[in-house]
Structure formats: structure tokens, C-alpha cells
Amino acid sequence: xxxxxxxxxxxxxxxxxxxxxxxxxxxxxxxxxxxxxxxxxxxxxxxxxxxxxxxxxxxxxxxxxxxxxxxxxxxxxxxxxxxxxxxxxxxxxxxxxxxxxxxxxxxxxxxxxxxxxxxxxxxxxxxxxxxxxxxxxxxxxxxxxxxxxxxxxxxxxxxxxxxxxxxxxxxxxxxxxxxxxxxxxxxxxxxxxxxxxxxxxxxxxxxxxxxxxxxxxxxxxxxxxxxxxxxxxxxxxxxxxxxxxxxxxxxxxxxxxxxxxxxxxxxxxxxxxxxxxxxxxxxxxxxxxxxxxxxxxxxxxxxxxxxxxxxxxxxxxxxxxxxxxx
Amino acid sequence: xxxxxxxxxxxxxxxxxxxxxxxxxxxxxxxxxxxxxxxxxxxxxxxxxxxxxxxxxxxxxxxxxxxxxxxxxxxxxxxxxxxxxxxxxxxxxxxxxxxxxxxxxxxxxxxxxxxxxxxxxxxxxxxxxxxxxxxxxxxxxxxxxxxxxxxxxxxxxxxxxxxxxxxxxxxxxxxxxxxxxxxxxxxxxxxxxxxxxxxxxxxxxxxxxxxxxxxxxxxxxxxxxxxxxxxxxxxxxxxxxxxxxxxxxxxxxxxxxxxxxxxxxxxxxxxxxxxxxxxx
Numbered sequence: 001x002x003x004x005x006x007x008x009x010x011x012x013x014x015x016x017x018x019x020x021x022x023x024x025x026x027x028x029x030x031x032x033x034x035x036x037x038x039x040x041x042x043x044x045x046x047x048x049x050x051x052x053x054x055x056x057x058x059x060x061x062x063x064x065x066x067x068x069x070x071x072x073x074x075x076x077x078x079x080x081x082x083x084x085x086x087x088x089x090x091x092x093x094x095x096x097x098x099x100x101x102x103x104x105x106x107x108x109x110x111x112x113x114x115x116x117x118x119x120x121x122x123x124x125x126x127x128x129x130x131x132x133x134x135x136x137x138x139x140x141x142x143x144x145x146x147x148x149x150x151x152x153x154x155x156x157x158x159x160x161x162x163x164x165x166x167x168x169x170x171x172x173x174x175x176x177x178x179x180x181x182x183x184x185x186x187x188x189x190x191x192x193x194x195x196x197x198x199x200x201x202x203x204x205x206x207x208x209x210x211x212x213x214x215x216x217x218x219x220x221x222x223x224x225x226x227x228x229x230x231x232x233x234x235x236x237x238x239x240x241x242x243x244x245x246x247x248x249x250x251x252x253x254x255x256x257x258x259x260x261x262x263x264x265x266x267x268x269x270x271x272x273x274x275x276x277x278x279x280x281x282x283x284x285x286x287x288x289x290x291x292x293x294x295x296x297x298x299x300x301x302x303x304x305x306x307x308x309x310x311x312x313x314x315x316x317x318x319x320x321x322x323x324x325x326x
Numbered sequence: 327x328x329x330x331x332x333x334x335x336x337x338x339x340x341x342x343x344x345x346x347x348x349x350x351x352x353x354x355x356x357x358x359x360x361x362x363x364x365x366x367x368x369x370x371x372x373x374x375x376x377x378x379x380x381x382x383x384x385x386x387x388x389x390x391x392x393x394x395x396x397x398x399x400x401x402x403x404x405x406x407x408x409x410x411x412x413x414x415x416x417x418x419x420x421x422x423x424x425x426x427x428x429x430x431x432x433x434x435x436x437x438x439x440x441x442x443x444x445x446x447x448x449x450x451x452x453x454x455x456x457x458x459x460x461x462x463x464x465x466x467x468x469x470x471x472x473x474x475x476x477x478x479x480x481x482x483x484x485x486x487x488x489x490x491x492x493x494x495x496x497x498x499x500x501x502x503x504x505x506x507x508x509x510x511x512x513x514x515x516x517x518x519x520x521x522x523x524x525x526x527x528x529x530x531x532x533x534x535x536x537x538x539x540x541x542x543x544x545x546x547x548x549x550x551x552x553x554x555x556x557x558x559x560x561x562x563x564x565x566x567x568x569x570x571x572x573x574x575x576x577x578x579x580x581x582x583x584x585x586x587x588x589x590x591x592x593x594x595x596x597x598x599x600x601x602x603x604x605x606x
Binding site: 041084085087153292296298299302306 | 385386
């Protein structure tokens with residue numbers, strides 16, 4: 001093999017390796033199963049585009065407003081929020097992990113957990129009895145609540161953890177395990193003092209309520225998103241939920257009936273949240289107004305530009321030198 | 327009017343050799359500039375892209391300030407020091423190493439020559455640091471969606487003051503050292519090991535004393551200035567075996583800038599004296 005062709009091969013190999021590094025890493029695919037997560041580190045911005053307070057109170061609730069759902073100034077049109085995806089990990093969760101993450105999200109459940117722990121419902125025992133393990137991808141995001149002015153330097157929430165279960169059918173198993181456990185706890189006697197502390201936290205939950213609860217907490221979708229949503233809704237057997245493309249549609253009843261449409265973006269996380277009255281009029285809406293993923297093209301462009309200019313300059317100098325002295 | 331024209335012409339003739347030396351130095355050192363700029367981009371790329379984008383479980387820092395702090399610490403500790411040593415080490419001693427400093431009737435005033443060379447190298451090193459700041463700022467924008475703010479520019483301004491101090495310090499060594507290599511080695515040793523050893527001795531024996539004498543300590547201001555509010559207290563107390571160590575985080579803005587300017591002025595003054603004596 002000549003030195004020249006070897007050099008050419010090395011150059012081609014280098015270019016291919018660097019290109020692969022660029023293409024794969026900026027949008028790392030976390031896992032190659034049927035569904036996979038496509039989290040990308042960066043920041044996504046949201047803006048409240050519509051809020052009709054009167055319609056909200058006559059349709060959704062007079063007791064609470066969007067700020068109670070999303071925090072900050074979510075009830076002000078034009079307010080913005082943002083999420084920064086800081087990283088993600090692959091893990092396998094057991095029943096107890098889901099119990100804490102999906103069902104006992106209220107901080108006042110801590111006392112109930114202590115009592116349960118002393119009465120034969122500790123983590124090991126629950127996991128042994130309901131031995132349902134779910135591989136998943138757990139994202140880590142910091143959240144800045146909706147504000148009408150500029151964002152603070154520090155984020156508002158500790159860490160938001162969107163979860164993508166590798167298999168959406170596992171949501172059904174999680175709900176079934178919870179309902180079985182809740183049934184068991186309701187039948188058990190913890191004593192006259194402890195019963196009122198424990199039992200209210202373990203009420204039977206319908207598939208629709210479960211979907212509504214996780215949609216507000218940690219739900220994120222695997223890719224391909226449309227089939228993931230479809231499988232999630234169908235397996236859970238929700239009566240008041242449907243889907244359309246990447247949108248999850250949930251029918252709710254407040255002061256009157258209303259519809260919530262949640263659309264999930266390329267990363268599997270929420271990019272649009274719309275509340276509509278029965279006539280289809282939008283009462284409340286916030287949407288993603290952009291993310292920072294495109295900046296990577298500027299960075300790559302600048303690096304390529306820098307080296308192109310440098311190479312062009314060197315070639316120009318060499319040519320000028322050759323012209324002058326040869 | 328005629329006097330004015332004469333004054334202008336006189337000024338032009340005074341400045342012309344400096345400008346020529348400046349341009350010549352830019353032309354001579356541009357490869358170093360490209361090398362250091364590429365190295366800066368590579369470092370930012372490794373710290374920001376390879377560390378965070380390639381490894382999903384490697385979490386981004388909580389805030390953009392923490393992220394920038396990490397990047398700027400590397401800049402002040404390594405890139406500025408190395409760049410200053412490599413750009414300024416030969417500024418005076420190379421004249422004697424190549425015997426041009428011994429020319430009795432030079433065509434160009436030697437002080438003007440040195441000034442032109444100094445300004446040329448200073449421009450290049452500020453360029454390198456600018457490249458680093460731009461790369462870091464772009465990645466910060468990419469991850470956090472935050473554009474450059476005034477504090478980031480203030481940090482850049484302090485980095486320039488730090489460059490002035492370090493470059494003057496290296497110029498001082500260049501004024502009495504015989505070769506470029508010796509200057510590079512000795513200044514790197516002093517800036518990396520000398521100041522750090524002194525800082526550690528002070529921490530142990532004089533825990534309450536703030537190491538304001540240290541250029542490295544003053545350089546902490548480059549990253550600390552980004553923090554809102556500014557660190558207060560400016561130290562952390564650590565108790566180990568009934569002994570309290572005081573780890574100083576940063577000087578005040580005024581103290582830091584003053585110390586760096588004192589380093590610059592005194593180093594350049596001493597360097598000019600030595601240079602003048604060396605010509606005799």
C-alpha cells in the first residue's frame with residue numbers, strides 16, 4: 001500500500017469517526033428497544049398563549065387556576081417558563097419506587113409510610129409481593145416556573161424527573177399492583193389512631209385518574225411517540241382518554257365537561273398543553289416557543305468555518321510562495 | 327496650525343516604529359495564535375460537549391453560573407498562564423539570544439521595538455481568550471438558553487487585567503533570563519508551583535491572612551464575579567483535627583484588580599530598568 005493511499009484512508013476514517021460522534025451525541029438515543037428515549041441536553045422554553053379566566057371558572061374550576069397546576073404565574077398570558085434537561089439515566093424500578101413516585105407524591109404521606117413500614121409493608125416486603133420490575137429511562141430536568149418578567153438565575157424546582165418506561169404496557173401492571181396493595185391496606189387494621197393516617201392515601205384508582213395523575217407528574221413518551229401514546233391509553237383501558245398523533249386527549253369534568261390536549265415533542269416531553277370547553281374553544285394554552293438545540297449548528301458551523309478559513313489561508317500562502325519562488 | 331502639523335508628524339514618526347513592530351509580531355506569532363485558539367476550542371469542546379452531551383448520566387451543572395465557573399477556572403489556571411509564558415517569554419531575552427540586542431546603533435529604538443512586540447503579543451493572547459469566551463458562551467447558550475450578560479463581559483474584562491499582570495510578570499523574567507526556554511520553565515514553575523505553595527503555607531500558618539499577594543488568588547475573580555450575589559463571606563472555614571483552615575475563595579473586586587495592576591506596573595518598571603542596564 002502506498003503512503004499516499006494509506007494517508008487518504010486515515011483521513012476518511014477520521015472524518016467518518018468525527019461525523020459519527022457529532023451525529024450521535026447531540027441527540028443521543030438512550031436505548032435501542034421497541035421504544036427508546038430521545039432526551040437531549042438543552043433548554044426548552046414555554047409561553048402561555050391563551051388564558052380566559054371567566055371561561056376557566058365556568059368550565060374548569062372556581063377553586064383553582066392554572067398557577068395551581070403549573071406553579072408561578074401560569075395564569076398570566078405571555079408568561080414564560082423553561083426546562084433545562086441536565087441528563088438522564090437508564091434504570092430498573094420496582095413497585096416501591098413507583099409507589100413513591102406516582103402515588104404517594106404528597107409530602108404528608110411520609111407519616112403513612114412510617115406506619116406501613118412498622119406493620120409489614122416496608123420496601124422489601126412490598127417489592128417481594130408485587131415483584132413487577134420496569135426498565136426505564138429517567139430524565140433529570142430543572143424547571144423555572146412561569147414568570148412574566150425575566151428568569152431568575154436559579155431554577156424553582158429541585159429536580160423534575162420525566163420517566164419513559166421502556167414498555168408502556170407496564171403502566172397497567174403498576175396500576176394493578178397499586179390497586180391490589182391499596183385493597184390489602186384497606187382491609188388491614190393499623191389501630192384506631194393510625195387507620196385515619198394511612199388509609200386515605202390508599203384509595204382505589206381508576207385508569208383515567210392514574211393517567212391524569214402521571215400526566216401532571218413524570219409522564220414522558222418513548223419514540224415513536226404516537227404508537228407509545230396509543231399503547232399506553234389502550235393498555236390502561238382508559239374510558240375518557242384518546243389519542244391523535246402525538247397528542248394525548250383527556251376528557252375531564254370540573255364545573256362542566258372540558259378537554260385537555262397534551263402534545264409531546266421529539267424528546268418525548270410535553271410541548272403543548274391545551275384546555276378546551278365542550279364547544280372546542282381554547283380556555284387555556286401554553287406551548288413550546290423553542291429550544292436551544294439549533295445552536296449546535298452554529299457551533300459546528302463556526303468550528304468548520306474557522307478551520308476552512310485557516311486551510312484556505314494556508315493554501316493561499318503556499319500558492320503565493322510557489323508563484324514567487326518557483 | 328503648522329505647529330499642530332509638526333506635532334502630528336512627530337507623533338506619527340514616534341508611533342510608526344511601534345506599529346511596524348506590532349504588525350511584524352502579529353505576522354510572526356500567528357501560528358501560535360491559531361494553535362492556542364484551536365486548543366481553547368478543543369478544551370471547551372471536551373469540557374462541554376464530550377463531558378455532557380456524550381455521557382447522558384453526566385449531569386449538567388445546576389445553573390449557568392456554575393457551568394461558566396467550571397470553564398473559566400480552567401482558563402485562568404492554565405490557558406492564560408501557558409499562553410502568556412509562550413507568547414511573552416521571548417519578548418526581551420530572544421533579542422539577546424539572537425544577538426540583536428547588542429547592536430549599538432539600531433535602526434529602531436529598542437524600547438519601541440519591545441513595546442510593539444508586547445502590544446502584538448497582548449493582542450494575540452486577548453484574541454485567544456476571546457475565542458475561549460465565545461466558545462464557552464455558545465455552549466452555555468446551547469445548554470441553558472441564556473445569552474451573554476453584563477457579568478460575563480465583566481469577567482472578560484478582569485481576564486484582560488489578569489493577562490496584563492501575567493504577561494508583565496513573564497516579560498520581567500524575559501528581561502534577565504538568557505534563553506526563551508529557561509524563561510518559560512521558570513515562569514511556569516513560579517506561577518503554578520510557587521504561588522500555590524505560598525498560598526498553602528499561608529493557609530496553614532496564617533489562616534486569617536488573605537493571600538492578596540497571589541496572582542492566582544486574584545485570578546479567582548474571573549469566575550467569582552459571575553456569582554450573584556458576590557460571595558460573602560469570601561472564605562470557607564474547614565475544621566480538621568481541632569485546627570481551622572480558612573480557604574479563601576476570592577478577593578474583593580477592588581482588591582483583585584488593584585493587585586493585578588500593581589503586578590503589571592511593577593513588573594514592567596523593573597523589566598525596563600533591567601533591559602536598560604542590559605544594553606550597557
